[in-house]
Amino acid sequence: MAQKCEMKLLGSCGSPFVTRVKFVLKLKSIDYEYIKEDLANKSELLLTSNPGLQKVPVLFHENEPISESLVIVEYLDEILPNVHPILPLNPLDRAHNRCLAYYIDTVYCPWLKRFMLARDSKKKEEAKRLIIGGSAMLEEAFVKLSKGGTFFGGDEIGYLDVVLGCYLGWFKFFRIIFGFNVIDEARNPRLVQWEKSMWSHEVIRSVIPSDEIYMNFFKMLLGFLPPMPMHVRARI
Numbered sequence: 001m002a003q004k005c006e007m008k009l010l011g012s013c014g015s016p017f018v019t020r021v022k023f024v025l026k027l028k029s030i031d032y033e034y035i036k037e038d039l040a041n042k043s044e045l046l047l048t049s050n051p052g053l054q055k056v057p058v059l060f061h062e063n064e065p066i067s068e069s070l071v072i073v074e075y076l077d078e079i080l081p082n083v084h085p086i087l088p089l090n091p092l093d094r095a096h097n098r099c100l101a102y103y104i105d106t107v108y109c110p111w112l113k114r115f116m117l118a119r120d121s122k123k124k125e126e127a128k129r130l131i132i133g134g135s136a137m138l139e140e141a142f143v144k145l146s147k148g149g150t151f152f153g154g155d156e157i158g159y160l161d162v163v164l165g166c167y168l169g170w171f172k173f174f175r176i177i178f179g180f181n182v183i184d185e186a187r188n189p190r191l192v193q194w195e196k197s198m199w200s201h202e203v204i205r206s207v208i209p210s211d212e213i214y215m216n217f218f219k220m221l222l223g224f225l226p227p228m229p230m231h232v233r234a235r236i
């Protein structure tokens with residue numbers, strides 16, 4: 001049954017950080033109103049609710065704004081700890097989860113962006129090499145943190161599942177557009193299983209934006225950049 005909370009989410013299509021928050025709202029069965037933000041023409045609501053960073057997502061709980069996706073995820077977990085708990089209970093496990101989430105957002109994710117926007121093949125190969133190394137490290141972390149379970153959170157979707165899972169649509173997009181497996185059967189067999197389990201989870205599948213949304217987002221990025229190589233253009 002949906003939880004009765006006064007929640008609004010300010011977001012934009014294709015943003016992994018917004019997707020992450022949507023995962024948790026849905027896993028916890030929280031009703032909310034979605035407000036679409038135009039990042040090319042930022043609204044008064046965004047500028048006043050998140051004046052320092054001016055980024056989505058912003059969650060409003062009883063009209064109080066909260067920004068930064070990881071902060072929002074933890075906040076939701078704190079106010080509704082008994083409905084689909086997200087963070088592990090053990091403090092050491094929590095610390096490991098938070099540390100890896102920090103790595104994913106500040107190191108690994110920027111490599112994905114670097115790969116996507118790299119124009120010459122040398123820069124692309126360099127970004128690819130970094131991503132492959134990062135995915136190998138995430139595979140090791142998965143083996144350790146999942147404790148034999150299907151997800152990073154064990155038998156249930158947990159913190160790192162929503163943190164990394166919000167990039168699943170982008171991983172798929174990379175396969176289609178660039179022919180590049182960010183996580184790969186030969187190199188990352190456990191993460192490939194994890195990816196399949198995530199896609200077959202009803203909540204996760206229902207929240208990940210469509211291929212079309214990723215394509216439009218990518219085209220918007222391209223609009224600001226010099227032309228892409230022909231073999232990539234042909235797939236767009």
Ligand SMILES: N[C@@H](CCC(=O)N[C@@H](CS)C(=O)NCC(=O)O)C(=O)O
Nearest residue numbers: 015016017039055056057068069070
């Ligand atoms: N660390 C932030 C990142 C949020 C973020 O980068 N949001 C992007 C959309 S994907 C944004 O609002 N960008 C607008 C801008 O940079 O001006 C979080 O986790 O919430």
